[in-house]
Amino acid sequence: MPKNLKLKVALWSVGILVALYLLLPTLGGRMPSWWNTFMVSDRIRLGLDLLGGMHLVLEVDVDKAVEAQVERMSQELRRKMQDQKIRAMRPEAEAGGLIKVTLLAKSDQAKFEDLVQRGYPDFSLEQPKDLPDGKMLFTMKLTKQATSHIRDMAAAQALEKIRNRVDLVGVGEPDIVPQEGGRILVQLPDIKDPQRAKAIIGKTAQLTFKLVDDSVDPKSVTKATMPAGSELNYLYHRDRASGRVTKDPIVLRSRVLMTGDTITDARVRMDSQYNEPYVTVSFDARGASQFAQLTTANVKKRLAIILDDKVQSAPVIQEPITGGEARITGDFTMEEARDLAVVLRSGALPAPVRILEERTVGPSLGMDSIKQGITSMVVGLALVVLFMLIYYRWSGLLADAALFLNLLFILAIMAVLGSMESIRATLTLPGIAGIILTIGMAVDANVLIFERVREELRLGKTPAAALDAGYSKAILTILDANVTTLIAALVLLQFGTGPIRGFAVTLSLGLASSMLTAITFTRVVFDVVLTRFRVKQISI
Amino acid sequence: MELIKPGINLDFVGKRKLAFAASGFLILLTIVSLFLQGGPNYGIDFAGGIVVQLKFKAPTDAAAIKKALAPLGMADALVQRFGREGNEFLVRVERSDRNLDGLGDSIGQTLKKTYQDGFEVRRVEMVGPKVGKDLRKKALLAIFFSILLIAVYISGRFEAKWGLAALMAGVLAGATLLVQAFLAGTTGSEDTGIVALIVTALVVTLGACWLLKLRYALGAIVALIHDVTITVGVFSLLDKEVTLAIVAAILTIIGYSLNDTIIVYDRIRENLKKAGRKSLDVVINESVNQTLSRTILTSGTTLIVLICLWILGGGVIEDFAFAMMVGVVVGTYSSVYVASPFILLLPEGRPILKRATAPALAKPANPRPRLQAAESPDAEQPEPATAAKASAAKKRSRGKRGGRKRK
Numbered sequence: 001m002p003k004n005l006k007l008k009v010a011l012w013s014v015g016i017l018v019a020l021y022l023l024l025p026t027l028g029g030r031m032p033s034w035w036n037t038f039m040v041s042d043r044i045r046l047g048l049d050l051l052g053g054m055h056l057v058l059e060v061d062v063d064k065a066v067e068a069q070v071e072r073m074s075q076e077l078r079r080k081m082q083d084q085k086i087r088a089m090r091p092e093a094e095a096g097g098l099i100k101v102t103l104l105a106k107s108d109q110a111k112f113e114d115l116v117q118r119g120y121p122d123f124s125l126e127q128p129k130d131l132p133d134g135k136m137l138f139t140m141k142l143t144k145q146a147t148s149h150i151r152d153m154a155a156a157q158a159l160e161k162i163r164n165r166v167d168l169v170g171v172g173e174p175d176i177v178p179q180e181g182g183r184i185l186v187q188l189p190d191i192k193d194p195q196r197a198k199a200i201i202g203k204t205a206q207l208t209f210k211l212v213d214d215s216v217d218p219k220s221v222t223k224a225t226m227p228a229g230s231e232l233n234y235l236y237h238r239d240r241a242s243g244r245v246t247k248d249p250i251v252l253r254s255r256v257l258m259t260g261d262t263i264t265d266a267r268v269r270m271d272s273q274y275n276e277p278y279v280t281v282s283f284d285a286r287g288a289s290q291f292a293q294l295t296t297a298n299v300k301k302r303l304a305i306i307l308d309d310k311v312q313s314a315p316v317i318q319e320p321i322t323g324g325e326a327r328i329t330g331d332f333t334m335e336e337a338r339d340l341a342v343v344l345r346s347g348a349l350p351a352p353v354r355i356l357e358e359r360t361v362g363p364s365l366g367m368d369s370i371k372q373g374i375t376s377m378v379v380g381l382a383l384v385v386l387f388m389l390i391y392y393r394w395s396g397l398l399a400d401a402a403l404f405l406n407l408l409f410i411l412a413i414m415a416v417l418g419s420m421e422s423i424r425a426t427l428t429l430p431g432i433a434g435i436i437l438t439i440g441m442a443v444d445a446n447v448l449i450f451e452r453v454r455e456e457l458r459l460g461k462t463p464a465a466a467l468d469a470g471y472s473k474a475i476l477t478i479l480d481a482n483v484t485t486l487i488a489a490l491v492l493l494q495f496g497t498g499p500i501r502g503f504a505v506t507l508s509l510g511l512a513s514s515m516l517t518a519i520t521f522t523r524v525v526f527d528v529v530l531t532r533f534r535v536k537q538i539s540i
Numbered sequence: 541m542e543l544i545k546p547g548i549n550l551d552f553v554g555k556r557k558l559a560f561a562a563s564g565f566l567i568l569l570t571i572v573s574l575f576l577q578g579g580p581n582y583g584i585d586f587a588g589g590i591v592v593q594l595k596f597k598a599p600t601d602a603a604a605i606k607k608a609l610a611p612l613g614m615a616d617a618l619v620q621r622f623g624r625e626g627n628e629f630l631v632r633v634e635r636s637d638r639n640l641d642g643l644g645d646s647i648g649q650t651l652k653k654t655y656q657d658g659f660e661v662r663r664v665e666m667v668g669p670k671v672g673k674d675l676r677k678k679a680l681l682a683i684f685f686s687i688l689l690i691a692v693y694i695s696g697r698f699e700a701k702w703g704l705a706a707l708m709a710g711v712l713a714g715a716t717l718l719v720q721a722f723l724a725g726t727t728g729s730e731d732t733g734i735v736a737l738i739v740t741a742l743v744v745t746l747g748a749c750w751l752l753k754l755r756y757a758l759g760a761i762v763a764l765i766h767d768v769t770i771t772v773g774v775f776s777l778l779d780k781e782v783t784l785a786i787v788a789a790i791l792t793i794i795g796y797s798l799n800d801t802i803i804v805y806d807r808i809r810e811n812l813k814k815a816g817r818k819s820l821d822v823v824i825n826e827s828v829n830q831t832l833s834r835t836i837l838t839s840g841t842t843l844i845v846l847i848c849l850w851i852l853g854g855g856v857i858e859d860f861a862f863a864m865m866v867g868v869v870v871g872t873y874s875s876v877y878v879a880s881p882f883i884l885l886l887p888e889g890r891p892i893l894k895r896a897t898a899p900a901l902a903k904p905a906n907p908r909p910r911l912q913a914a915e916s917p918d919a920e921q922p923e924p925a926t927a928a929k930a931s932a933a934k935k936r937s938r939g940k941r942g943g944r945k946r947k
Contacts, residue, residue: 194664198645356668357667358664358665360644368854373857375852387840429856430788430856433853433857437792440843477802477803477806480802481803485796486795487690487693488792495678495679495685500788
């Protein structure tokens with residue numbers, strides 16, 4: 001055998017063995033752990049449409065995050081102005097990242113401007129307006145840089161918090177990936193209760209403490225009679241037996257006394273008296289002292305505990321609470337209490353998140369899809385194999401062998417790509433369709449070659465010469481023909497999402513593989529047969 | 541075994557008028573259908589909305605399900621059967637202004653009241669307006685870039701004039717930038733912007749091919765447009781949904797349909813080199829016949845697997861497979877009956893059928909390749925539909941008669 005041929009045979013044998021090796025984790029069942037250290041690849045990763053699971057695209061409401069931050073800064077500004085004895089009305093935060101400050105005395109202007117310049121570099125100070133009575137109106141505007149910084153931070157924080165929550169819930173192999181535009185992609189394979197997962201992920205969990213305004217009767221108050229600095233809210237009750245939710249009006253002082261941002265821990269406890277679950281939250285040192293201050297100053301008054309703008313409970317402050325712990329009740333079920341604890345532990349989201357896209361596949365559909373995919377593949381493969389056998393006889397068998405090799409290679413590479421952290425390619429249902437499609441298309445390359453060889457044989461050439469001529473004439477055409485489909489596949493790869501990308505991947509792999517096997521593998525086998533076995537005629 | 545005997549010689553070129561008429565009719569049908577339906581039937585991927593796939597244990601029907609959903613007030617919801625098994629249904633709410641968040645869950649809960657545990661929510665897909673917009677944009681960009689890349693590739697490959705291909709790429713880029721700048725000034729959705737880009741790309745490509753005499757490229761692209769249009773038309777006629785998967789199918793068809801065309805063109809060029817006295821239409825016919833075996837076989841095997849996918853693949857894959865099937869059939873037909881004879885329509889390839897009957901004796905030895913359009917008085921009148929093109933071509937070739945040698 002010519003030396004070249006021996007090398008080629010060796011190369012192909014190695015290639016096939018490597019492919020089989022890469023597929024071992026997929027084919028094998030349970031392996032001892034030492035096995036895994038030798039494995040380069042993992043099982044083939046299945047997409048959500050085959051595994052079942054939930055795919056969510058969330059968007060952080062970054063505008064609200066900016067608003068919240070500006071509000072916080074305006075409150076801080078108020079305290080600082082008080083410290084510096086700058087006489088002014090309370091700073092008002094407005095939409096668009098503005099804080100409006102009305103100085104009561106022109107003489108404080110220099111002090112104020114100085115304070116803003118040193119303490120608030122994120123704001124630009126516009127020309128003040130002179131008001132009657134010697135007042136001055138200043139407008140502070142959040143710079144573009146600062147705005148986008150807050151937005152980015154909000155998106156990043158939301159991502160972290162959501163990751164925490166998903167971790168706490170304990171879903172196997174979640175995928176949480178930031179996307180452009182402040183969006184977050186969350187993929188939870190194999191999830192049993194998608195609704196609950198959505199609730200946990202999407203809950204803003206903003207905890208605030210406000211005082212109840214007992215001076216007004218909540219049932220009879222109207223907009224006109226509402227005292228300044230108070231607002232109307234609702235206390236939600238759920239009847240344990242019927243499950244019906246009722247809401248009672250309650251008037252609160254609008255000022256936020258404290259928020260939940262200092263919470264370090266949240267646990268579920270059972271109230272022995274009423275046999276109801278509740279959640280206790282623990283504050284850190286700063287929060288504990290804040291809480292102690294607020295309860296000391298307001299003993300015997302009612303404290304409203306508000307979760308995402310809904311009043312959960314409004315107990316009376318019996319005595320100052322210095323232990324740094326608060327109790328949140330609210331007619332919870334055990335599950336709700338647990339979920340609330342998760343959400344409080346991970347921290348409030350910097351801004352509400354909205355679900356932009358959801359694709360959830362139930363596990364039964366996943367299984368069915370796998371079955372259908374495999375069935376179509378087996379039947380399609382069988383038909384094509386049979387056809388090639390009948391039409392091209394032994395050469396047809398060779399083409400069929402090439403087909404199986406293609407499959408082997410595609411799956412092996414999928415296994416590798418799936419286990420690479422940076423790519424994490426998955427096999428989806430369209431991906432299986434792509435493989436099946438390449439089964440049909442792969443035949444093309446072989447047909448091109450075989451038809452040419454038949455032509456050459458008809459012209460009277462010897463088998464060896466006919467093969468030579470056939471292959472060389474066909475190669476360029478094969479490359480040509482497949483390049484255009486490849487271009488389409490690559491474009492799909494670039495612009496496609498999710499399952500479609502899976503299709504583009506398998507299509508590209510299949511095309512590349514079929515070109516390779518048709519041009520080199522089949523040739524090597526032909527050559528081996530011709531030289532080794534001295535065949536006079538090729539069955540084609 | 542051989543399905544197509546080696547010496548086969550069907551007259552494809554002769555039947556081309558019929559073929560052009562048939563194609564023309566189908567394309568017209570497509571345009572009318574699209575016009576009447578107000579565009580393709582966009583799925584929720586592009587229009588936004590929500591789809592819930594349900595499986596019921598006991599037989600039921602769409603009306604009953606819709607009734608069960610009445611408490612949610614979904615007059616705009618579509619309920620239809622899904623798949624072949626008979627107990628699966630799709631509830632679809634499209635692009636409403638209502639808040640889609642949580643609608644999937646509400647649907648499940650509401651149905652529980654009527655069916656209790658007798659059903660299962662198999663799949664929920666919700667696409668908000670923002671994501672819908674994104675996906676539309678991505679789909680259109682994908683189509684645009686494939687046209688771009690393929691146009692450049694075809695010009696370069698076919699005519700082996702990479703310089704010209706680069707020139708065309710430049711022209712395309714320039715034209716699209718112009719259109720983009722123009723549109724940026726006007727108001728209008730992003731979608732129309734990208735559609736305009738696609739149309740520009742196509743028009744520029746066709747025009748450039750025409751002007752630069754890239755006849756093969758022109759033929760291939762015309763065949764492409766023909767294939768995609770008819771596929772979209774079939775979907776429109778049958779009122780099937782156009783989803784992301786269908787767009788993927790269309791792109792694949794674009795790539796695949798070119799295969800056949802390239803194969804035939806390669807053969808035509810190969811045969812032209814050793815054609816001797818034969819006229820163009822005879823050469824084309826021969827080439828098509830020679831490659832017929834391969835064409836039928838490849839399309840055949842691809843169709844086999846597609847039929848498997850169509851029957852066995854399950855709901856989502858079914859439509860995709862159907863689109864591909866239509867594309868493959870139309871693509872094969874177009875390579876044989878549209879792309880190949882099309883070359884005859886172009887300036888140098890004006891129909892010169894009379895030559896085939898008059899043997900070499902009647903014509904003096906011609907140093908120039910026989911393909912150059914001659915002003916022979918007995919040249920056949922071009923078809924009425926292409927009269928305008930042909931007369932323009934006549935004028936052009938008249939001017940060039942004393943001119944350059946053509947390949």
